[in-house]
Amino acid sequence: MATSAERNAVHAKRDQRDSSSVAPSAGGRVLIVGDDAISADALSTLVTDEGHETMTARDGSAALALVKQWAPDVVITDLVIPETDGIELCRRLHGIDPDLPVIIAAAPEHAEAAFAGLRAGAYDYLPKPAEVAAVAWSILRALERRASRRERAQLRARTDELWEQLRAVNERLVVSSIREQERAEAEAEQAAEVNALLEGLSEAVFVADASGRMRMINHAARAIFGMGPELPAVAALEALDIRDIHDQPLAGEDRPLRRALRGEDFSEFEVFYLRPDGQRRCLVTTGTSVKQANGVVAQAIVIFRDVTSLRxxxxxxxxxxxxxxxxxxxxxxxxxxxxxxxxxxxxxxxxxxxxxxxxxxxxxxxxxxxxxxxxxxxxxxxSQATPVQHAPCDFGKLLDNVIAQLNEPRARRITVETVGAAPCILLADAVQLERCITNLLTNALKYSGPDTPVQVRLSRTTDHAKLDVIDRGIGIAPEDLKQICQRYYRTAASRAQAEGLGLGLYITRMIAEAHGGRIDVRSEVGKGSTFSLILPLQPAAA
Amino acid sequence: MQPKLLFIDDDIDTRDVVRESLIAQGFHVVCVQTGAEAIARLEREEFEAVISDLNMPGMSGLELCRRVHRNWPNLPLLVLTGFLSTGTSVEALRAGACEVLSKPIRMQELLLALTRALAGRRVERKHTPRRATPAHEPNPSPRS
Structure with a gap:
């Protein structure tokens, strides 16, 4: 319903734009709503000239459709439009885009209604006929406000996002710092435990870094080597009078720490330590090293056990x-x-x-x-004073010799059975082996009745010879079985017999073991026992 | 004539009982206490065999064995030891002993060893010119 006068006014004011204090900025999309085509076109031209894009809608539903499709930045609507009014349209538009600035254009006589529109959420009121400067200014402010709102929203979103990230990071930091602390505490606890353990050990422990500098020594080390509380210097360690078992000073390269630093693993290395006060300690040394992935020694550990009193x-x-x-x-x-x-x-x-x-x-x-x-x-x-003299001997013949040496009534009780190919030749110490067989036979005879037979079975596999001595005697209680070959161990039955020191089976076992063999015992109380002497046909490489 | 034996042991009871036992078996036995005394007797008298303890104060049994073996290589030498191990046996045999017996002495074993040693000596004498034996006049074989 714009008059030509209005139109003229609009056009008349167009030239004032350049002198306007409102700086032109990046254009926005402006939707113009009004049923008066001439007035709307005039406004559209004006707005376009201001550097914005425009579209026009004749009524409310067209406006709503365009808002959805085209997403304008500003809407300028007449207060009076078909189907609805500008205020209602403003509400609906805000239903779609709450930040969309809606400017209501109205004749001065409708100013009251237009103000009601402002209260209802419209952004501005533009009195008709619209002046170029007022329109341009209003659109610009609306655009700026929209931009700044958007910016603020973005900023807020970004802030929220950052805040969220910060919170997450913080949480991780807190968790990890708790973990870190826990780990540090656990490590400290472990270190304290290890330390207490090392300090409590009766063995002297030396831990050195790759250069040989001491990292740790324990109480026993200080006590045995007469050292003070501070870590000893390399030179002080080198000065210790360490000797080999022949009492010769140990050459530098043979000194335990040097060996461990070279990456050698050794154990039961016996040395003497001559203390400055002349006291001689006998020490058994063990050494090892901690190596890096590339095999380079990082730490050397040497342990000395004082066996002076034991020796x-x-x-x-x-x-x-x-x-x-x-x-x-x-x-x-x-x-x-x-x-x-x-x-x-x-x-x-x-x-x-x-x-x-x-x-x-x-x-x-x-x-x-x-x-x-x-x-x-x-x-x-x-004491291994008697080394095993290995020589080929016929197991069967040895057995015959032993039986021949028994007295007649005893020998008669023994039956010999040979399983597999004879002769059974093995490399062994004949004297010791005879002793072994004698012990097994006399035991079997001793612990069974005077008329009960003792069965002897000689057999062989590809690499072992086996002598079973089977008696029908009193047998051995299960609790005795495990210990029967121990030094001085005697069962109740053998104590009753009161012969020997309880060393017979121990000697038998020692001989068998010295030959790389063993003694197996199976027994049942009241039924009898089977003692098996199992020997390799070839002695293990010495 | 009874075979004449020289017996060396530092323990007087052992000397006495061994002497008595061997005399009961028909030997003539001279007992001395130390290795040095034994060497002195050997230098003066002729013996058919020497029986010595290994573990003695002064000259050890092994040292005595070496000396006897060096000076009278054909004189049978029997060694008695309280500590019979392969090691000591080998050492004594290397030092010149022809037999090593463990204590306590089983009379049967000792007699067997003596008979063997004396028989060996008789065989050796039959086949060896007299001059090869030491500068002592050996007695004729005693046992009949």
């Missing part, structure tokens, strides 16, 4: 055993030989009742002699 005890035991097994023999020898002489002289004088007493003395002196033999043999096997 002293061992020496004492050896001396003691030698004493009783050696020095007791001479008097025993005298007793036995004297008994022998007496027996002869008594029997010449027909004093048989006195001979009985002598036989008792003789029997017991012989028992003592047997015990001394056992002790001597066990000690010599333990």
């Amino acid at each position: 002293r005890l061992e020496q004492q035991r050896e001396e003691y055993t030698a004493l009783i097994s050696h020095d007791l023999r001479s008097p025993l020898n005298v007793v036995l030989m004297t008994v022998d002489l007496l027996k002869k002289s008594l029997s010449e004088k027909q004093l048989t009742s006195d001979t009985e007493h002598l036989i008792r003395i003789e029997r017991n002196a012989e028992r003592m002699a047997t015990m001394l033999d056992e002790l001597n043999e066990a000690t010599s096997l333990e």
Whole structure:
């Protein structure tokens, strides 16, 4: 309903644009709504001249459709439009885009209604006829507001996003710092435990870095080597008087720490340490290293165990055993030989009742002699003073020899069965092996009734020879079975027999093991036992 | 004539009982306490065999064996030891002993060893010119 005067006014004001204080900015999309085509076109021309894009809609529904399709930045609507009014349209438009600035154009007489539109959310009121400057200014402000709102929304979204990221990062940081702390605490705890453990060890522990500088030494190390609380210098360690078992100063390259630093692993390396006060300690050394992935030594660890008192005890035991097994023999020898002489002289004088007493003395002196033999043999096997003399020997023949040496009634109880190809030749120490077989046979005879048979079975596989000694004797209780080959172990039954020191089976086992073999025992109380001597046909490489 | 044996042991009871036992078996036995005494007796008298303990104060049994073997290489030498191990046996045999017996002495074993040693000596004498034996006049074979 714009008049020509209005139109003229619009055009008249167009030239004022350049002098307007409103700076032209990037154009927006402006939707013009009005049913008066002439007025709408005039406004459209004006707006286009201002550098904006325009579209026009005749009524409310067309406007709504265009808003959805074209997404204008600003809407200028007449207050009076078909179907609805500008205010209602404004509401609907805000239903689609809440930030869309809607400018209501109205004649001054409709100003009241237009203000109501402002309250309802319209952005501006443009009195008709519209002046160029007012239109341009209003559109620009609306665009700016829209842009700034958008910017703010974007900024807000960005801020929210950043805030969210920050929160997440922070959370991660907090969690990881808690973890870090926990880990540090766990590590510290572990280190403290290891430290306490090392400090508590009776072995001296030295930990050095790749250059040989000490990283840690424990209490025992300080005690054994007489060191102060501070870590010893490399030179101080090199100055320690370490000697080999022949009492020669240990060459630099052979010193335990040097060996470990070279990446060598060693154990049970025995050395002497001569303390400055002249005290000699016997130490058993173990060394190893911690290597990096490329194999380069990062840390060397050397451990010394002080075995001085142990070695002293061992020496004492050896001396003691030698004493009783050696020095007791001479008097025993005298007793036995004297008994022998007496027996002869008594029997010449027909004093048989006195001979009985002598036989008792003789029997017991012989028992003592047997015990001394056992002790001597066990000690010599333990100290490996008697190396195994390997020579080919016929297992079957050895067995025959042993049986031949038994007295007649005992030998008669033994039946021998040979399974597989004979002869069974193996590389062994014949004397020791005979001893082994004798022990097994006499045990079987001893622990079974005087008339019960003892079965001996000799068999072989491709690489082993096996001798089973099967008796139908008293058997061995399960709790005794495991220990029966131990030093000095005696079952109740063997104690009742009161012979020997309980070293027979121990010696048998030691001999078998020295040959790379073993003794297996199966037994059932009341039914009998089977002792198996299993030996390799070829001794293991020494 | 009874075979004359020289017995060396530092223990007086052992000396006495061994002497008595061997005399009962028909030997003539001279007992001495030390290796040095034994060497002195050997230098003065003729013996058919020597029986010695290994573990003695002063000159050890092994040292005595070496000396006897060096000076009277054909004289049978029996060694008694309280500590019989392969090691000591080998050492004694290397030092010149022809037998190593463990204590306590089983009379049967000792007699067997002595008989063997004396028989060996008789065989050796039959086949060896007299001058090869030491500068002592050997007694004629005693046992009949």
